[in-house]
Amino acid sequence: MEMKKFLLFLVGLFSTAISSAQSHIIHCEDTCNHIHGLDISHYQGDVWWETLGDNSHMAYVYFKATEGKETQDYTYKRNIDLAHKHGLKVGSYHFYHANVPQQLQLHNFMSQCRPGDQDLIPMIDVETKPKSMGVYQFCDSLMKFLLLIEEAYHQKPLIYTGRNFYNKYLLGKIDDYPLMVAQYSEYEPQLDDDRDYIIWQYTGKGRINGVNGYVDKSRIMGKHSLRELRFRRW
Numbered sequence: 001m002e003m004k005k006f007l008l009f010l011v012g013l014f015s016t017a018i019s020s021a022q023s024h025i026i027h028c029e030d031t032c033n034h035i036h037g038l039d040i041s042h043y044q045g046d047v048w049w050e051t052l053g054d055n056s057h058m059a060y061v062y063f064k065a066t067e068g069k070e071t072q073d074y075t076y077k078r079n080i081d082l083a084h085k086h087g088l089k090v091g092s093y094h095f096y097h098a099n100v101p102q103q104l105q106l107h108n109f110m111s112q113c114r115p116g117d118q119d120l121i122p123m124i125d126v127e128t129k130p131k132s133m134g135v136y137q138f139c140d141s142l143m144k145f146l147l148l149i150e151e152a153y154h155q156k157p158l159i160y161t162g163r164n165f166y167n168k169y170l171l172g173k174i175d176d177y178p179l180m181v182a183q184y185s186e187y188e189p190q191l192d193d194d195r196d197y198i199i200w201q202y203t204g205k206g207r208i209n210g211v212n213g214y215v216d217k218s219r220i221m222g223k224h225s226l227r228e229l230r231f232r233r234w
Contacts (some may be wrong), residue, residue, distance in 0.1 A: 035059045035226055038208070039093075039201065039216035040083075042075045049079075052210030053086025060089040060226060062123055062160075065112035067095035069104035072112055080117055089226060091120030093160065098138050099130045102145040110152060118231040122149060123158040123180065127165055139173045146177065154234045158198070163189040178228070180218065188221075198224045 036057055040047060041064035052058065061083050064073045076092070083090050092113040094105065113122055124146065129138045149157045160180040161170060171193055179197035183189040184204055189197070199218050206217035220226060 034222070035220040037061055037199070037218050037220075038206075038211075039218065040064070040075075040079055040211075042073050044075075044211050044213065044215055046212075047075075047079060047082075048210040049082035049086045050210075052208060053083070053088060058088060058208070060091070060120060060229075062091045062093050062120070064125075065092040065094060066105075066108045068097040069100045069108055071095075072108065076112055084117075084119075089119040091118060091123055091158075091229065091231070093123035093125050095125040096142065096145060097128070098133055098141040102141070102148055105145060106148045106152060109149070115153065115231070115233055120226075120229045121155055121158050121178075121231050122153055123160050124149065126159055126161045126170070127182075129165075129169055135169055138169065143173070146174075153231075155232055158229060160201070163191065166195075167192045182216075197221065198228060 037060035038058055039062050063076055063080055063083075065076050066072050080090050080092070092109075094109040094113070096105065109122070126142060129135075133141070146157060146159075156177050158178045158180055159170075159174055160182070163181055163183040166179075166181065171191075175195070179195065180199035180201060181189045181191070181197045182201040182204075184202065186202075188200060191197070199220055201216055201218040203217050205214045208215055208217075
């Protein structure tokens with residue numbers, strides 16, 4: 001019994017040491033002057049916004065609002081209200097499905113993404129292409145949806161996509177739209193057309209106080225500012 005107690009004591013010490021070490025990890029946002037932000041959805045579970053808002057260098061957060069024709073993120077409304085309360089600039093995004101009617105996706109997104117709640121322009125998450133759909137058909141579908149979003153919100157949306165996906169499918173197709181590019185490495189993404197982009201999502205396994213588990217982190221590129229993404233209310 002005494003040995004069991006001793007072993008439990010050692011386990012407790014080990015767990016405390018790990019927890020302490022994790023809380024003192026040096027993150028990118030701790031060592032640079034870039035403007036950093038997060039991507040939050042129900043995958044992050046319950047977020048402690050007071051902790052996150054008061055104890056981080058994060059300036060903005062994009063929330064998943066909707067996906068396809070009817071999927072809605074159930075944490076969206078609570079999260080966007082609390083993020084506002086604790087001082088972060090907020091925006092909303094829709095995960096696009098090219099083989100779903102654009103009008104149904106627009107209606108789904110507009111039912112969640114209400115202009116009065118937004119600080120940042122809408123974002124469209126473009127990272128999958130149906131195998132049955134050719135590149136021309138895929139891009140035609142996407143452009144129709146982007147035009148619907150632009151008409152509904154009176155401004156061009158931000159497009160989120162991965163570096164490889166952009167180079168393979170979107171090169172030269174979305175030149176008029178601002179970009180957020182994902183590449184999980186220590187090196188800034190280089191697009192095949194040397195296209196400029198506003199935000200780099202540099203990790204999908206970020207850690208931050210206030211969020212259990214992993215979270216996507218991003219930063220505004222050097223010559224850009226968060227002001228470029230400001231939602232204009234009409």
